[in-house]
Amino acid sequence: xxxxxxxxxxxxxxxxxxxxxxxxxxxxxxxxxxxxxxxxxxxxxxxxxxxxxxxxxxxxxxxxxxxxxxxxxxxxxxxxxxxxxxxxxxxxxxxxxxxxxxxxxxxxxxxxxxxxxxxxxxxxxxxxxxxxxxxxxxxxxxxxxxxxxxxxxxxxxxxxxxxxxxxxxxxxxxxxxxxxxxxxxxxxxxxxxxxxxxxxxxxxxxxxxxxxxxxxxxxxxxxxxxxxxxxxxxxxxxxxxxxxxxxxxxxxxxxxxxxxxxxxxxxxxxxxxxxxxxxxxxxxxxxxxxxxxxxxxxxxxxxxxxxxxxxxxxxxxxxxxxxxxxxxxxxxxxxxxxxxxxxxxxxxxxxxxxxxxxxxxxxxxxxxxxxxxxxxxxxxxxxxxxxxxxxxxxxxxxxxxxxxxxxxxxxxxxxxxxxxxx
RNA sequence: GGAGAGGUGGCAGAGCGGUUGAAUGCGUCAGUCUUGAAAACUGAAAUCCCCUUAAAAGGAUCGCGAGUUCGAAUCUCGCCCUCUCCGCCA
Numbered sequence: 189x190x191x192x193x194x195x196x197x198x199x200x201x202x203x204x205x206x207x208x209x210x211x212x213x214x215x216x217x218x219x220x221x222x223x224x225x226x227x228x229x230x231x232x233x234x235x236x237x238x239x240x241x242x243x244x245x246x247x248x249x250x251x252x253x254x255x256x257x258x259x260x261x262x263x264x265x266x267x268x269x270x271x272x273x274x275x276x277x278x279x280x281x282x283x284x285x286x287x288x289x290x291x292x293x294x295x296x297x298x299x300x301x302x303x304x305x306x307x308x309x310x311x312x313x314x315x316x317x318x319x320x321x322x323x324x325x326x327x328x329x330x331x332x333x334x335x336x337x338x339x340x341x342x343x344x345x346x347x348x349x350x351x352x353x354x355x356x357x358x359x360x361x362x363x364x365x366x367x368x369x370x371x372x373x374x375x376x377x378x379x380x381x382x383x384x385x386x387x388x389x390x391x392x393x394x395x396x397x398x399x400x401x402x403x404x405x406x407x408x409x410x411x412x413x414x415x416x417x418x419x420x421x422x423x424x425x426x427x428x429x430x431x432x433x434x435x436x437x438x439x440x441x442x443x444x445x446x447x448x449x450x451x452x453x454x455x456x457x458x459x460x461x462x463x464x465x466x467x468x469x470x471x472x473x474x475x476x477x478x479x480x481x482x483x484x485x486x487x488x489x490x491x492x493x494x495x496x497x498x499x500x501x502x503x504x505x506x507x508x509x510x511x512x513x514x515x516x517x518x519x520x521x522x523x524x525x526x527x528x529x530x531x532x533x534x535x536x537x538x539x540x541x542x543x544x545x546x547x548x549x550x551x552x553x554x555x556x557x558x559x560x561x562x563x564x565x566x567x568x569x570x571x572x573x574x575x576x577x578x579x580x581x582x583x584x585x586x587x588x589x590x591x592x593x594x595x596x597x598x599x600x601x602x603x604x605x606x607x608x609x610x
Numbered sequence: 611g612g613a614g615a616g617g618u619g620g621c622a623g624a625g626c627g628g629u630u631g632a633a634u635g636c637g638u639c640a641g642u643c644u645u646g647a648a649a650a651c652u653g654a655a656a657u658c659c660c661c662u663u664a665a666a667a668g669g670a671u672c673g674c675g676a677g678u679u680c681g682a683a684u685c686u687c688g689c690c691c692u693c694u695c696c697g698c699c700a
Contacts, residue, residue: 240681
């Protein structure tokens with residue numbers, strides 16, 4: 189969340205920023221509630237002060253009588269506090285983070301500027317198949333039985349593809365560990381307060397989050413939640429920072445209302461495995477850390493010899509907690525393009541600098557040189573999202589004879605160099 | 611899942627329902643002493659909110675939430691967590 193004082197003192201800026209980001213949050217309403225909330229609080233404070241002075245020592249019977257009504261009044265006002273607070277928080281949490289000055293302002297979600305292209309789209313001298321067709325020919329994914337067992341948008345990875353999942357995990361972990369990241373295998377469930385602190389809204393109408401009935405637990409949609417919550421309510425010494433983590437977890441998403449030809453096969457699914465990087469830094473180091481995360485993503489996917497490009501999210505496409513987001517988009521030869529041509533760029537990684545937005549929600553600080561406590565900056569970035577990486581590997585690696593060449597860098601991890609018909 | 615014990619400041623650990631934001635010890639920081647250090651002595655020190663140029667004053671916080679009471683760290687209830695034992699299990 190944003191600092192409420194900052195919102196109060198920079199209302200116009202916050203309003204402009206929110207509308208740039210296509211957020212329909214009502215700042216005037218928020219500020220009105222905030223004022224009411226403070227007024228109520230100071231009223232209650234005054235009454236409590238009255239009560240406290242009387243109660244410091246043993247009061248006389250008359251004083252006790254007088255205090256009874258004060259107590260009643262306090263109780264009455266306190267009852268108003270909770271619903272007001274709730275309403276206030278609900279709106280407060282919707283206010284998006286401020287935006288990096290270099291981010292393109294646009295209301296068109298497809299206006300993301302392309303920063304660089306690594307390797308042009310793969311050329312084929314035959315008609316390339318999409319990953320669903322390839323998987324069927326080579327017996328690599330079982331959709332039908334997954335539907336029987338778990339429902340639509342689930343899948344079993346089979347044969348070489350099952351092995352490739354673990355090869356990719358190992359490859360991603362090694363790449364980041366070499367750069368000083370601490371590896372984790374993280375919980376797949378987290379408490380609501382953690383999700384909310386990070387800017388996710390698990391109970392919202394169109395939530396992407398699965399909730400576990402009769403508990404306050406949610407299935408995580410990304411290890412960003414597990415690793416962002418990791419240091420909740422902690423204060424770092426300056427020498428503790430930066431923290432660089434990489435975590436493996438399963439990710440669960442309801443994908444409410446996202447059925448379309450663009451989400452065929454394992455492109456958009458309810459469950460997948462993802463290796464996620466996370467950093468905690470001091471504010472002056474977060475932009476540098478962001479570039480480091482992007483750099484690792486580029487290293488991983490250039491290692492896999494997959495054509496990709498880097499895009500810089502425009503305001504319309506930024507998630508609420510993010511100050512700036514870069515995506516890697518891989519070339520997927522089998523993915524239908526916007527004008528029905530075959531082949532398109534598609535998101536395979538995403539890295540965001542969330543500055544102090546999440547740290548404020550989770551109360552994570554550090555002590556600066558003078559011992560003053562300040563919020564840390566928090567950043568996340570995909571190392572590899574398995575399902576999407578597999579699509580890119582299958583579709584770009586396909587050969588005229590129907591086999592699939594495995595990127596050299598993965599071979600030591602998976603133990604084979606191509607996938608052929610059985 | 612069952613039985614028991616417990617959750618208090620950076621840590622350890624007191625705390626009759628009424629100047630207790632909290633004894634004491636350790637640790638931390640500053641000063642005195644010392645060539646320097648140690649020891650000893652003296653002193654400082656929680657977090658958050660509100661208001662303010664600032665200070666002062668005020669409010670909240672003893673796991674979390676509710677209740678009893680004029681008044682709760684202290685009594686009652688619910689929840690969470692930790693430890694010990696039993697059961698179950700990869």
